[in-house]
Amino acid sequence: MNPRFPPIDVDPNPAFPVYSAGNFGEVAPDRISPVSWSLVGTPMERATRRLVRRCWGERPWAQGGHYVFVGYFACKPYHNLSAYTRLASRLPMVSPEDVTAAYFEGTRPPRLGKAREGGLRQAAALPRLIRELTRLGPSLLRLEEEVADLEMLARTAVSLRSEAGMVEVLTRAAPILDDAWDAHIVAATGLVPLAVVQRRVNGLMVPHAETVTPWLNRPGELVWDRLHAFTGDLAPGEFLGTSFYEVAEGREPWSRFAVRRGTGPGSEPGGGPGTDPVVDPAEAAIGMLSRRRRRPVGALARIMAEMMASREHSKSLVMRTLHVHRRVLPELARHWSLDDTEWPYLTIEELRRVHLAPGLADRAADRAAACAEAVGTPMPDRLDFSGGAGPVRPGAARARGVSPGRVTGVVVHPPADDVPEDGAAILVCESADADAAPLLGLVGGVVTGRGSAMSHIAILAREHRLPAVVGHPDVSALRPGDLITIDGTTGEVHVESAFAG
Known part of the structure; x- marks a missing residue:
């Protein structure tokens, strides 16, 4: 990737012109600061490129100086819908519609043209992706320990106001954040072909599969209820009271876009109207199948459950690492005489070096001025830079x-x-x-x-x-x-x- 960080907008990818807010629009603030983009978009781009390289080899379309899989326009984060459509064409049985249904609110995917991968390359990628999925569990356990150690180090450094300690936190956080995003991208990618396989298998083996399959896909135990029980100072769940993707949420203009829904008192799963039924619908549905059909249907349901849980676990690790930056960066900025008009407009790479190269802080002024203008510009959820229909192509909401x-x-x-x-x-x-x-x-x-x-x-x-x-x-x-x-x-x-x- 090009190490230069543009003042605000990234350059639109010349080969992949259609962008969608996708699940960014569901969970992220409508606008995020440049420092937050460098902690979210840039490592997400790196992680997706690494996955492409491991599964498909060095593909020219996934390289170069442009961002390929994400975009940042007028301070709004986007996924590149064209690039993810291309990625879908690299897996057997997977269609672009499968990707948009999973993560892009069912929006219409852009046309691929002649971009479909050959059957041999598709088949070769599948075992490599399966290998990535089998490595997720050990990776998440390792990351859980590393993130907990990072939180402890950050808690000590912030309480002592130790400049050296906080610099060490930023240094140690860099590979952890990359690995956490890597795990999240692997889990999110793996869910799509798994859902396709499950749909096809159930269609052959389960009566009324379209109605029954949703009952089977209950995830394994999720991490969120455990985190809601630990919300103290730099504790694992403290980030739950923040605007997840924005690390400068208390600073203008980013505080205007901060998303804090407020959750009230905690509760355990099954503690209210959603109490577990006497008969689990999933178990009942599987139990009515013959033994020959029960095994593959049940196995796929369990794999889907574990993969959904892994995706949520990986996201929690990303959010916890972002929260460490949320707590440490303002403290370090005070040590380095950077005010709120400067540090949110530097990238994390620049902030890690600004105490050694103070001139980097001079880049903030132009970006701050550009952001002030950008955040007042209405931005749609879908952008099309192909030139035929203009830059905007809205998508219709569908329940x-x-x-x-x-x-x-x-x-x-x-x-x-x-x-x-x-x-x-x-x-x-x-x-x-x-x-x-x-x-x-x-x-x-x-x-x-x-x-x-x-x-x-x-x-x-x-x-x-x-x-x-x-x-x-x-x-x-x-x-x-x-x-x-x-x-x-x-x-x-x-x-x-x-x-x-």
Whole structure:
């Protein structure tokens, strides 16, 4: 990659012109600072390139000085939809629509042209990707220890206001953040072909597979409830009260975009309306199959469960490492006489060296001026730089059921302070992430305006066995107190008009 960091925008990739906010739009602030972009977009780009190299070899389209898989325009983070569409064509049986359904809210994928990989190369990549997935478990255990040690070092350095200690934190954090993003990219990539294989196998072996499969895909135990129990000073769960992707969240203009939903008191899975049923629907569905069919169907369900849990675990490690930077960088900035108009506009690479090369701080002024103008510019969720249709091509919202079941309840908005005690409540919000986990033990269902099949909120809802609908276009019209019925299989949301308002 080109080591030069542009003042604000990255250069649009000349071969891959279509960008989408995708799951950035679900969970990240609408705009993030340059320092946050260097901790999110740049290591995500490196991790994806490494995965491509390990699975497909040195591919010219995944190299060069341009960002390939992500973009940063007017301070808004994007995924490159064209590049991920190309990546989908490199795996057998996987289509671009599988990728957009999983992570891009079902938006229409750009056309590939003649970019489809040959069958031999596709087949060769599959065992390599499987090898990557089998290494995830040990990698996550190692990273868990490394991140815990990093948090302890940061806690000591910040409490002592030790400049040397905080510099060591930044140095040690660099490879940890890269490895955490690497694990997250591997898990997120692996879920797509696994879902395709599961859909095909279940289609052959499970009656009414389209309806039954969502019941089978309950993730393994997720990390979020454990983290919500440890929220002290630089403790593993402290980041849950922050705007996940923004490390300069207390500084203008970034505080305007900070996303803090507020979660209220914690609760354990199964502690509320989502209590486990007497008969597990997944076990019942598998139990009705013959032994010959039960084994592959059950094995695929378990693999999917573990991979969803690994994706959430890897994300938590990324967020914890970002939070270490959130706590350390302002303290170091004070040591180095950098104010809030400077350090959020330097990259993390520059901040690691600014005490040795003070002239690097001079780059901040131009970027700050460009950011001040950029954040006032409305930016769509989809950009097309191909030149044919202009730079903007909006996508239509479409409601999708992502966690099965049907429930009727009263609308509540985060932080859900007024959950009724005598009936089901349905959490309704524009988007939701792991910070909403404690609320899921208090409600009977979830509706969001943003989301995809593999959204974090979709996986959380499956763990809690809550019906969930994402991508509902009229979510802002659902007011607290409205009585609604949602179907997490079909994506339908019905307002009981007699009780509206």
